[in-house]
Amino acid sequence: MPEGDTIHYAGNRMRPVLEGFVPDDLRTPHPRFTHDRWPERLKGRAIRSVDAHGKHLFLRFEGDLTIHSHLRMTGSWGVHRPGQRWKRAPRRAWLVMERAGHSVVQFDGPVLELLTESRTRFDQRLAALGPDPIREDYDERVFLRRLREDDPTRPIGDALLDQRTVAGMGTVWRAEACHMVGIDPHRPTGQVGDDDALELVRSVRPAMQECARISPMRRPKAVYGRAGKPCPRCATLVKGGTLWEDNRPVYWCPGCQR
Structure with missing residues (x-):
C-alpha cells in the first residue's frame, strides 16, 4: 500500500497543474461512474486546493465539492506531461483531468468518491485520522x-x-x-x-x-x-x-x- 510520502508526492506534482484552475476536461471512464455525472457536477469549477493527509488525497473544488481518494493496494496517481505515455493502460483509468496539455489520472481506484466539503469534515473514517508527520501542522x-x-x-x-x-x-x-x-x-x-x-x-x-x-x-x-x-x-x-x-x-x- 502506498505510504503517506507517496500520496504527498503525488499531490505536490498535481498542485502546479490543477490548483487554482478549472480543468479543461474531466472524465470518469470507469463503468462504475456511469450514473454519477461527475463531469456535469464539476464543470466550470476551479480546484481550490490539492492536499493530502496520511494516505488520503483531496481535490477540493469550488462550490463545496471534494474528490477523495485512497489508493489501498492497487491504485496509483499519474501526472503526465503533454505527449508523455501514461504509466498504466488507459482502460485502467478511473478519473482523468486534463489541463494545459497535462493529464492527471487516477488508475485502479479503489476508493474514489465525490463528497461535499462538510461530509469530509464529519466522515468518521476521515475525522478519526491521526496527525500526519509530513504536514506542517503535525502535533x-x-x-x-x-x-x-x-x-x-x-x-x-x-x-x-x-x-x-x-x-x-x-x-x-x-x-x-x-x-x-x-x-x-x-x-x-x-x-x-x-x-x-x-x-x-x-x-x-x-x-x-x-x-x-x-x-x-x-x-x-x-x-x-x-x-x-x-x-x-x-x-x-x-x-x-x-x-x-x-x-x-x-x-x-x-x-x-x-
Missing part, C-alpha cells in the same frame, strides 16, 4: 495521547501502523523508525517510554518530508526488505517476519534493537 502531543489510549500490550511496531494514531506511516517507515531509535518492533507499547515514542516519529519525519518533496524512491532502507543481510549499524543479520493480528511484514535487527 506530536496528539500522537502521544492517541498512542497511550491504545492497548498497552499491542506491539509498538503494530501501533505505528494504526492510522488513527499517526497518519501516513506504513511498513517501510515503521521498520526504519524502530531501527533508528533502537527499539524492537515487538516490544509492547506500554513498555515504550514517552521520549522514545516521540522519537520514533521524529527520527523519520525529515526523511518522510524529503521523500514527499523529491521522490519516495529516496526512502532509507537500513532494515526493510533486508532479512538475512547485515545491519549497517552493528553487522548482525537482519530478521524478517510478520507482526501481530494483521500479519504485515516486519524487519528488525536483533543486535541493536532492544
Whole structure:
C-alpha cells in the first residue's frame, strides 16, 4: 500500500497543474461512474486546493465539492506531461483531468468518491485520522495521547501502523523508525517510554518530508526488505517476519534493537 510520502508526492506534482484552475476536461471512464455525472457536477469549477493527509488525497473544488481518494493496494496517481505515455493502460483509468496539455489520472481506484466539503469534515473514517508527520501542522502531543489510549500490550511496531494514531506511516517507515531509535518492533507499547515514542516519529519525519518533496524512491532502507543481510549499524543479520493480528511484514535487527 502506498505510504503517506507517496500520496504527498503525488499531490505536490498535481498542485502546479490543477490548483487554482478549472480543468479543461474531466472524465470518469470507469463503468462504475456511469450514473454519477461527475463531469456535469464539476464543470466550470476551479480546484481550490490539492492536499493530502496520511494516505488520503483531496481535490477540493469550488462550490463545496471534494474528490477523495485512497489508493489501498492497487491504485496509483499519474501526472503526465503533454505527449508523455501514461504509466498504466488507459482502460485502467478511473478519473482523468486534463489541463494545459497535462493529464492527471487516477488508475485502479479503489476508493474514489465525490463528497461535499462538510461530509469530509464529519466522515468518521476521515475525522478519526491521526496527525500526519509530513504536514506542517503535525502535533506530536496528539500522537502521544492517541498512542497511550491504545492497548498497552499491542506491539509498538503494530501501533505505528494504526492510522488513527499517526497518519501516513506504513511498513517501510515503521521498520526504519524502530531501527533508528533502537527499539524492537515487538516490544509492547506500554513498555515504550514517552521520549522514545516521540522519537520514533521524529527520527523519520525529515526523511518522510524529503521523500514527499523529491521522490519516495529516496526512502532509507537500513532494515526493510533486508532479512538475512547485515545491519549497517552493528553487522548482525537482519530478521524478517510478520507482526501481530494483521500479519504485515516486519524487519528488525536483533543486535541493536532492544
